[in-house]
Amino acid sequence: MYIYDQVDQRLVDERVRQFRDQTQRFLAGTLPEDDFRPLRLRNGLYIQRHAPMLRIAIPYGLLASRQLRALAHITRTYDRGTGHFSTRQNLQLNWPKLEDVPEILAELATVQMHAIQTSGNCVRNITSDHFAGIAPDEIVDPLVWCEIVRQWSTFHPEFSYLPRKFKIAIAGAADDRTAIQLHDVGLQAVRDEAGQVGFRVLVGGGMGRTPMLGSVIREFLPWQHLLTYLEAILRVYNRYGRRDNLWKARIKILVKARTPAGFRDEVEAEWTHVKDGPATLTSAEVGRVSSRFTRPAYEKLDRLSTAYVLALGRDKRFAAWVNRNVHPHKVPGYAAVTLSLKRTGVPPGDATAEQMDAIAELADRFSFGELRVTHEQNLLLPDVRQSDLYTVWHEARKLDLATANVGMITNIIACPGGDFCSLANAKSIPVAEAIQRRFDDLDYVYDIGELDLNISGCMNSCGHHHIGHIGILGVDKQGAEFYQISIGGAQGNDASLGKVLGPSVSQDEVPDVVEKLIEVYLGRRDSDVERFIDVVRRIGTEPFKEHVYGTHQTSKARARQLATA
């Protein structure tokens, strides 16, 4: 955990005071609704379908048990007892009262939390790898850099009214688990030949209406220059990003218009002015921030616990859970555990206040009081002793948090959708549930193997449908809710954007379409090692399309191909 110092705390307290004043002025009628909107938004407060929605920041997904308890208390006191963990590692409450929000923020501040810049056209919560600091394939621990960028971006006077929202992800492992190519800025921490830390800098990735993968504009940025380089990128964007059209205002549109090379040249030209200036980082500062992170006091353990190995052999259901929900750890004898928030019948990412309290208890008992929020909308106990896994599994089952489906089709990523969100075209939650019910046989789910299924209720893509192996997007068709299905998207090092399969379908038809896609996959895979995404990449989308829509939907090109075959 990062522990606040006096200044961190003071700024958060002052933010509470500022927002309390803004809210009072709004409620008193001296701050008009139109002017309050951008102010409340940069504090994570939306006015939604039924009530305001408050998005609470969980910087880079790191959460202490006492913070989760505070979130449980807030969820119980000011909401209706359920919180929603989002793909950006934040927590959303769907029923707070606007006039209570200053009080909620004051309570958050007591546990070193806030809602700063969780929305609005500013630098948002910095996201990272949920295995940061514990992953065996880690090259650089990204958390210190996340915190440095968090501080730099907090209340940045120049970059608080950008053309559009701005999302930064920082990764530090060989395997990318942060969707780094789909952020406005993606920073891949690497080491040069001398072992010095630096960053591979990507810009212009993003989802939304015009999904794009980011472009590398610098292969190696020495760490000292991290903030000045970000300043150069943001300044070019702030000055030249489009402000005339909401849909063309993200940095990706500017990068595309200027070409990645052209944009890079502009950034580098701007950088020459600020490079080596006072914002250049020092090793003292990196050391200071690093020293404010608490680190678990790991015990010296055997690489394999005998009790654990015996339990694996004895209990097949435990073994299945371990296979899906337990992850390797860099420290011998330890493992990371996903507590699944993807039980059928529960909206993906939702946790009740009671579950939050119980999870905090598990974290205290088994994981040094620390937790992570994953971008797949689950919670993670990062530092569990192998010998405790069997007990943790039992406890998690009691809490309905042991669905053994990480990486499987039923581990659906979904936004809150039309049930809550006023931006949505269509509902997400019932669609997720219908698919989970269709695939309720775990053996069948395991046979299908790794498959990411992501659902967004609208083009804002909060459910990351573009990078789902199967992506489902809610669309509005003459006032009715329809769903556009795409396949071939992927996160990770070989990220790709899904391709739309064909005409959108009704809500009832979605599970049938998914099942048909699975039928094609199972019929065409070489072996069970070949994943759904691999098959899509090998054979293309056409066979899937034909099976879903029938031959009458076959493209002209394919028809010609078939005719000449």
Added chain:
Amino acid sequence: MALIKHRKLAPDSWQLLEPDADGTLRSVPAEGDVIVPFSVWETQRAELIARSGQLGVWLAGNEDPVRIAGDLQHFVLVAVKFPALPDGRGYSIGRLLRERYRWDGELRAIGDIQRDQLYYLARCGFDAYVLRAGENIESALAAFDDFSEAYQAAVDRPVPLFRRREAAASS
């Protein structure tokens, strides 16, 4: 439309020359202190320099401050227009004028200036603000103290917090 200058309510001797709703621009008054649009400065440079009365120029968000960087000696005041709260280009222009082009005269924020922008405007080098009609002056004057510290370097604190800390620790 109140003017706040150096964190105090101040009298305003300046006339702001702006296009009307239909885009037409009045001619520059023969006398008095006037803030002209950049386009007028560009086209009537010699006349403006020869004119009596003080001269200021204002930039829109899409006008690059480098275009007046060599002319700053002719101005007593530079203004930057913020057409609406969400348009944040002017913050970059302010910093560039102060930090890169070394403008040390009055830097005035004009347009739709609200209480809740003032803290950031001050950090980006603005020292004068023409508040939009209806803003509560007392509340606006308090806005400069919304935050008592800042992480980043900007015009008001040219050295970021971490370097100030390091300097304090080593002294």
